[in-house]
Amino acid sequence: MATIRERNKRLIIKTACQVFADKGFAATKTSDIADQAGLPKANIYYYFKSKEALYRAVLESIIDPLLQAYSSFHSEHEPARALEAYIKAKIRISREHADASKVFASEIMHGAPHLSSGSLEQLKAEAERSIERIRQWIEEGLMAPVDPHHLMFTIWASTQTYADFDWQIIQITGRRKLTAKDYDSAARLITDLVLKGCEVQKAEDT
Amino acid sequence: MATIRERNKRLIIKTACQVFADKGFAATKTSDIADQAGLPKANIYYYFKSKEALYRAVLESIIDPLLQAYSSFHSEHEPARALEAYIKAKIRISREHADASKVFASEIMHGAPHLSSGSLEQLKAEAERSIERIRQWIEEGLMAPVDPHHLMFTIWASTQTYADFDWQIIQITGRRKLTAKDYDSAARLITDLVLKGCEVQKAEDT
């Protein structure tokens, strides 16, 4: 049951997410958010005690999807399947949580000054666990001996770019907006490069 | 001959570049730049008419390196050589112009509100020309039929990430600072993925 409080908080977070993604934290005025949400500014402050608290709410909303994306590294035994699923999940985040993803990227670029240390630790732990998993696969001879860190950085960067640099991508492709097909072919290209580069063959379904 | 004017402008731009990269345009205070440069704030305004003018100077400083990086697409006839050289050039930019590169990325992320339309057009033209070149190589059967746009986006993202997300990379690798070796192995991994993915073999030197 959606109380008035919940509905409003949701509207404010959703709008804030768009504006923060567009302008960045510092350049965003709370009045921008209020105007775009069709509310008076004071209403924002009734629900969130400060601009920063609102920003943190937006920021934390992307943590769970990012953590979830790592699941294939735990559930899959073959590197090809795990990597493919991870790339797919990351591209889906760039598509379905484009704004929050961008806010997160901007935050990381500036050294994560607002991110809670709890979230940071979780993200770091999952990343390290997955990198360790890749290292094992290499030791077991299931993959070419690529540098697992750099492999991960390339996957992060190339999937994340469809959220962060959407403006650039739209400029270059001449699209008015990225479509489902665009995201799919992006995922396919990245997966191809990674699987061929790691010399693991795409596993057929069992 | 370095006049006092030139020396000071250079110092201010260099310092501004660091601070803008660290905090972003809006969050940067002109007094931060002044303090870090060891100058009184009014001195900044003696050399630059506004914070934005100074920011634009920083921003424009990265355009030329970015344009130069495309040269291998024009000078090289084999895709393998051109792609390898381009990746190397882009990684070198991430290393040697890390701060300006980051400022540029942040600018693009937010829709390039401060970038001159001239620079924008030049960058776009070079990008499109290079993408067209890749398309030709594919038609001539020199490369696998990958999507040239997505290939370019992946190269941009994976090379750019070493400047933009340096903080993250340092967190994960546990390094105190990225070394020449780190950049080299990054370039090697990205080049490997791209060349294998495009099914072009690394050309031996003639």
Add this chain to the structure above:
DNA sequence: GTCTATATCTGGATAGAC
């Protein structure tokens, strides 16, 4: 060309009526 002191304005946050 340098720097202190200050004008001016923007934008986060709140008081208090409804």
Add this chain to the structure above:
DNA sequence: GTCTATCCAGATATAGAC
């Protein structure tokens, strides 16, 4: 729970002495 009017800290930019 909503909203107008307002406060005030902080930041850009400048005036004007040196």
